[in-house]
Amino acid sequence: MKFTAGQIAELLNGKVEGNEEAIVRNVSKIEEGKPETLTFLANPKYNQYIYTTKADVVIVNDSFEAEKKIKATLIRVPNAYEALAQLLEMYEQSIPQKTGIEQPSFVDDSAKLGDFVYVGAFAYIGENVRIGDNVKIYPHTYIGDNVKIDDNTTIYAGVKVYKNCVIGKQCTIHAGAVIGSDGFGFAPNANNEYKKVAQIGNVVLKDYVEIGANTTIDRATMGSTVVQKGVKLDNLIQIAHNVEIGENTVIAAQSGVAGSTKVGQDCMIGGQVGIAGHITIANGTKAGAQTGINKSIKKENSIQFGSPTMDMGEFNRSYVVFKRLPQLKSQLDELKKKLEE
């Protein structure tokens, strides 16, 4: 590719500051920027690099104020991260898309595929499966009996979807994710042995859902485990049976939600967070990494932290004292001694 700063500014409705004819042939990170590349600055943590980057063109927020002279040409836009997203998407779309049915693959006679579908080699599509238009099923994907997948969804290599699950439009499921494995349900008997409880429900992913690599979502015992519209789950996440994740909630890697819990809308859950079973998390809840949420969160838009969880501000105030506990103890011992004297 080859563009001038002026051409890119036009694509983005941005304003050039510097050389309109500066040429870019590739993209780079601001801290490693190379000549003839385009980069961006959105996170203020990286401000320092704009003065030294070797990239020739940098997309910045309108609000950015330079503190020193900048060698690179700037393109000012209302939101640099969104503008970058737009450019990357154009680039991605310029790459030819996979299409057609590769061989050998296994498509049951009773399955129905839409138009412009890609089915990779070694993909398995079971009985009565319904697949919409423009769906991409990469190699080694397993689509169990009676599964429905709506238009424009992409399922990467090696995803396993158990029977009866339903996947919406415009979803993306990354390699190795498992959708619809049995919930972890066992009834103990008098000998401490556990008898399996058959899990006859399914998993429903609504539209615009993204599921990360090797994430697992268990089917409901009865009814459905539901991931609502616009939810984004990172890698290696566990969603247990009968859980519901509310619209536009995002969850970072390695977090887990135990059985029958309802997580609200617009939540932001950090990495390695654990959420107990049979509880409710209010809309707009935020949780810091490694938080252990062991009770329902009823107030909307709170920020949770710690294990077991507390309001983040309270946790931090307690933790400041925790760090100085040995001194606190010494002071107390001293006081006690004094008083005894």
Next chain:
Amino acid sequence: MKFTAGQIAELLNGKVEGNEEAIVRNVSKIEEGKPETLTFLANPKYNQYIYTTKADVVIVNDSFEAEKKIKATLIRVPNAYEALAQLLEMYEQSIPQKTGIEQPSFVDDSAKLGDFVYVGAFAYIGENVRIGDNVKIYPHTYIGDNVKIDDNTTIYAGVKVYKNCVIGKQCTIHAGAVIGSDGFGFAPNANNEYKKVAQIGNVVLKDYVEIGANTTIDRATMGSTVVQKGVKLDNLIQIAHNVEIGENTVIAAQSGVAGSTKVGQDCMIGGQVGIAGHITIANGTKAGAQTGINKSIKKENSIQFGSPTMDMGEFNRSYVVFKRLPQLKSQLDELKKKLEE
């Protein structure tokens, strides 16, 4: 399906309270119950819903005492959850089972398969593999050389079993689980480089074991990593090399057990728990979610919590004070000031 409350009560040896002729055509959750469905009440947390559920029939414990009038027909049984498990199993068994060898699949000439086996398309069965009767091997499963799998075991799509591993009767292994990957063993040299220690042992799963989706169990350096009879492991669990998990122990999702540790029988380990290497966990140990067990637990039937772990009661008493540490510090500062005066 179509049953009357009376018919279901007969199946379960239960007692009808209400309309024996009430009809059910499906199952539902108590909080979302629909007309002509069957539901159940086992967890007292859900008691409130029995007065408003639209389900026509509810299975309850003999010991359940209603506080208000209930519209639904009740079926009383000694254990509602077990009775539900029984019904769901009957339902599951009424669905036709997969059987036969789908093509293309890869079965080495030296492998021996039992009767009534299912081998899905794209399954791989290596040299000298022995597979018992009624075993189900779903698509994309890899069974390495010399593996033995006993009767009635089900292995879902995309499971990978490395060479020489042994799997018992009546086991269930969910999609994406990895059995027998190399233990994490490296010998550091003088340059801080790590030389791999070859892992020549295997993994042995005894009878009635269930392994969750994307769980990983490493082979022993020498000898066997052993998962004893009746153990149930949830999704995304890590079992390291040379570990032994005792009979009927259950472990919730995303927990990990480090190398050479022995976990006793009848333990209940919560989600995201970490158990250090080279330690021993006594029979009947319970651990709350996110507990970090960094030392052997010698007393049986204790309840562990916190990271690093403590007796749960003690942890909770300390944590109550932790939450009020800023106030505690203020009090101390005040006392000190007073005393100085």
Next chain:
Amino acid sequence: MKFTAGQIAELLNGKVEGNEEAIVRNVSKIEEGKPETLTFLANPKYNQYIYTTKADVVIVNDSFEAEKKIKATLIRVPNAYEALAQLLEMYEQSIPQKTGIEQPSFVDDSAKLGDFVYVGAFAYIGENVRIGDNVKIYPHTYIGDNVKIDDNTTIYAGVKVYKNCVIGKQCTIHAGAVIGSDGFGFAPNANNEYKKVAQIGNVVLKDYVEIGANTTIDRATMGSTVVQKGVKLDNLIQIAHNVEIGENTVIAAQSGVAGSTKVGQDCMIGGQVGIAGHITIANGTKAGAQTGINKSIKKENSIQFGSPTMDMGEFNRSYVVFKRLPQLKSQLDELKKKLEE
């Protein structure tokens, strides 16, 4: 196999103490040692077993001092664990290696394979892939378009490598690992919806890297996520987009590193550790299990522990007081009461 103690000592340049003619036919763990087996003692935790083991030959460190009579024949070497590693490797190398192209497999016409390559059945090798000599690609592995894999690397069953990734020499990637899935990047809009940011970078694994089962490494938004030479990652680890892991760093199972973080060289990160995004971890950092590193670690060779992280010594000193917080509170209350009197 059948060896005498004398023969093994010769292989290892070790010194026999006891019967040079003692015969071993297999290996065993010291605590379960059987007659005619070889075992080793490296970790002092296991010293007690050397006096009772039934193994006939034990490899020990030169520095080992017996406190009682030992029945077994000893072979003294400078480093017992390294010597064991050497023996296990010889054993491993004596087993015939997989080679050749099994059918059915999918190798795109534009792909180039080196000499002595193994491609298992149902492996998928995309367009313009380059694979070096002696590479082993096990069944169900997916190698996306334009991927490069250098000599002597082994990729176990069901690994998924997305397009454009680069894998060095002598690497080992275990079953179910995902290399190059999309980074978790979304730009929120005014309606709390998240728009996907296309991830056009790749993942680069340098030489001598080992990746555990079901571990996930996301591709960079732009540029590369880099795992440097000699890094060893255990199972179920998450490495986010744009991360760099420094040379010879080892990370235990279920740990995660968030986006754009740089982990230094020679670090040792325990299991279930979380490392936040956009930070830097100094060379030689050690972190105990379940540590939550939420800020850059600037001092080299520190030992981190706790969540949020502290210097391990300081954390432990605080935790000692935490365990006694209820008593501390009682003492304070008592003092207060006394003072008020």
